[in-house]
Amino acid sequence: MTDIYNxxxxxxxxxxxGLSAAHTAAQxxxxxxxxxxxxxxxxxxxISxxxxxxxxxxxxxQGIQLSYDEAVKQLMEYSHYLNNGSLVKQVVKNAKPTLEEIKKMGMKIKLNPVTETTQFAHRNNLYAGGSYHMYEDKPESYKNIQDYMEKEGVEFWFDTSFEKLLHDxxxxxxxxxxxNNIGEIIKIKAKATIIATGGFGGNKDKVAQVMKTTNLRTLGVPNMGEGLDAMEEAGAVDIDGTALIHAAQLAKSAVSKESNKQHLAGFSNSPITRLLLTPLLWVNDFGTRFTNEDVVYDTVKWANAGWSVGGKYFLIVDSSTLKDYDIKPQLEVSKAGPGASTDKGDFIKLADLAVEQKTAFKGNSIEELAEKTGMKKSTLCKTVENYNKIIEQNEDTEFSKSKDSLVYDIKNGPFYAFIAQxxxxxxIGGVRTDSHMRVLDKNLNIIRGLYTGGANAGGYYEGxxxxxxxxxxxxxxxTSGRLAGLAAVKDIQNKE
Ligand SMILES: Cc1cc2nc3c(=O)[nH]c(=O)nc-3n(C[C@H](O)[C@H](O)[C@H](O)COP(=O)(O)OP(=O)(O)OC[C@H]3O[C@@H](n4cnc5c(N)ncnc54)[C@H](O)[C@@H]3O)c2cc1C
Structure with missing residues (x-):
């Protein structure tokens, strides 16, 4: 028998x-x-x-004065006006009261000083870097929130999976x-249903299909996308569900479990992560340079550049560069993404280990390196020759990399190519909603009783x-959770 609850x-x-939506409704x-x-x-x-x-x-x-209009304008321009302006405006304006609500529930917050952003590209950028309100003491903060919500009457059922929507x-x-966790099927009858299942990052096949590559590496809890699927079945339209690509990592070793740890950037203590996080020469699968490597100072631009060449690229270094890294790289090490280890290391030894573990290639000449990586010899030789000229002239005539980053030429073998993914x-992204997070069907009609937000909702980023x-x-x-909660409250009250 199926139990039914109201x-x-x-x-x-x-x-x-989900927390924000539930709190708003209970409040x-x-x-x-x-x-x-x-x-x-x-x-x-x-985790965020x-x-x-x-x-x-x-x-x-802190004396920082920011304007909503400017923030909305910047977000719209960034997305080339493909995002939903009324939704963007609504969210930007409601972020502050939402922050106050979560602080009230016990979330500890500290504004990150704009000079200390881990994304150096955002230093002194008050909008991109100076609006980052950091969560402090996360275990305690989340415990406070749960306690607060339980006191206001919210019921939590853990180890219980949403399967499908009920409709009349x-x-x-x-x-x-x-x-539930013992396989019992339960029907919950409700006047409002808010789907906050956080996208489909755990569904590798769907991510590969959307992103057109299997080269991407993932982090995060395994949200499989049941919520999105159910909303689409109910008539919603996924307008922009996509992977939130963010920085890159060194390839994971295919050799053994133990060595995996040594090449999982950000979760490894390997100093070799410093190579990943500095603007060295990067080439695509064909051996061609493809970007201004200074994007390493901005997680999004960095990931975008890597994605543009299929989600995988190579960093090319020579032995003199590696020896220099033993002491201290002359390039600023980015703290973007997972950040680099600051441990000391023998970089030649580490590079040879990476070769053994099949996460890097080695050649005594550039030709040999090309052969090992499967690149065309003439292409990689030309790329390296041009790059060495750029370093010598101290001017990047290809991609305008900053002069500070034009340090390491590639002349003294053996040479290495590390795989980055x-x-x-x-x-992020998902189904189309109105600016109050009510889910819309393909004819832009509201699907009554259905709300969403966060990594299930489309229109905030678009693309x-x-x-x-x-x-x-x-x-x-x-913020979108709070808007969904407010819309549900309003719709329920209007009906009564
Ligand atoms: C490692 C990492 C770092 C990040 N850092 C940042 C950052 O610093 N700044 C930033 O802006 N963004 C960051 N993000 C992205 C950001 O955290 C997410 O976009 C956002 O938190 C999504 O919120 P959500 O509520 O939609 O989903 P989630 O927070 O993922 O919540 C979804 C919840 O639904 C549950 N769930 C899933 N499926 C079901 C189901 N079928 N039934 C019941 N429950 C289900 C999940 O277990 C989960 O608890 C980060 C993401 C990751 C993975």
Whole structure:
């Protein structure tokens, strides 16, 4: 027999979106149930570091004055006006009150000084770097939030998965079917159903299909996309679901489990990560240079450049460069993405280890290196010859890399090529909504009873590129969740 429970609001997923939506509904006197697949709240939001918000108390305290209009303009321009302006405006304006709500529930927040951003490209950029409100003491902060919400009456069911939406004969959504950890199927009847299951980053096949490559590396909780699928089945339209590509990592060793650790950038103690995080010569699969490598100072531009050549590229160095890295690289080591290890290391030894582990190639000549990597010899030789000229002239006539980054030529063998792969932090984008997070069908009609937000909602970014404003996705999750909660409250009250 299937049990049936009745709530005013059922929320699937307890990341920033779900928590914020559930809190908002409960705060307004509604009976709320949160379904969470894992055994704790937070999802990817819990792993994320901070929240993009404009004109906050924290910014004012530091004498930083930011304008909503300017933020909206910048976000629209970044996305070439492909994003939904009314949604962007709504979210930017509501970020500050949402931040206040989550602080009230016990989230500790500290504004990251704009001079200390890990993305050096955003230093002193008040909008891209100065709006990053960092989550502090995360375990305690999330515990505070759960305690607060339970006190206001929110019920949490953990280890319980959302499976499908329930609807009546008119297509109005009337709740959700879920399965608990012992396989029992339960139907939840609700006046509002908020799908906050955080995209489909755990579904590697779908990510490969959307991103047109299998080369990407992933981080994050394994959200499989059941929420998005169910909304599409109910008539919603996924307009822009895509991987949130972010920085790159050195390739993972194919050789053994133990050696994997040594080449998982950001999660390894290997100093070799410093090669990844400095603007050396990068080439694509054909041996051609493809970008201004200074993008390494901005996680999004870096990932975008890597994705543009199929999600994988090579960094080329010679032995003199490696020896220099033993002491201290003359290039500023980026802290973007996972950040680099600062441990000392013998770089020639480490490079040889990488070759053994099949995450790098070695050649006594550039021709031999080309042969090992499968590149055309003449192409790689030409690329290296041109790059050496650029270093000698101290002027990048190909991609305008800064003079500070024109340090290392490639002349003294043996030569090495390290494999780097673009990483992604779950997915972003999703179904089309109105600016209050009510889900729309293909004719732009509201699907009654259905709301979404965060990594399930489309229109905030639109397209493959995530705007490089720190904390944008995490802030969007909390803020859009609150908007979804407010819309549900309003719609329920209007009906009564
Ligand atoms: C490692 C990492 C670092 C990041 N850092 C940043 C950052 O610093 N700044 C930033 O802006 N963004 C960052 N992001 C992205 C950002 O965290 C996400 O875009 C955002 O948090 C998504 O929020 P959400 O509520 O939509 O999803 P989530 O926070 O992922 O929440 C979804 C929840 O739904 C649950 N769930 C999934 N499927 C089901 C189901 N079928 N039934 C029930 N529950 C289900 C999940 O377990 C999860 O708890 C980062 C992401 C990762 C992975």
């Amino acid at each position: 709530f005013d609001v059922v929320v699937a997923g307890s990341g920033g979106t 307004n006197g509604l009976k709320v149930l949160v379904i969470e697949k894992l055994n704790q709240i937070g999802g990817n939001t819990r 570091s901070g929240f993009f918000a404009i004109d906050t108390i924290e910014q004012r305290k 004969e008119n297509g109005t959504i009337i709740g959700a079917q879920v399965t 673009v990483a992604y932090l779950g997915t 493959h590129s995530y705007p490089a404003y720190e904390g944008l996705a995490s802030g969007f999750a909390w």
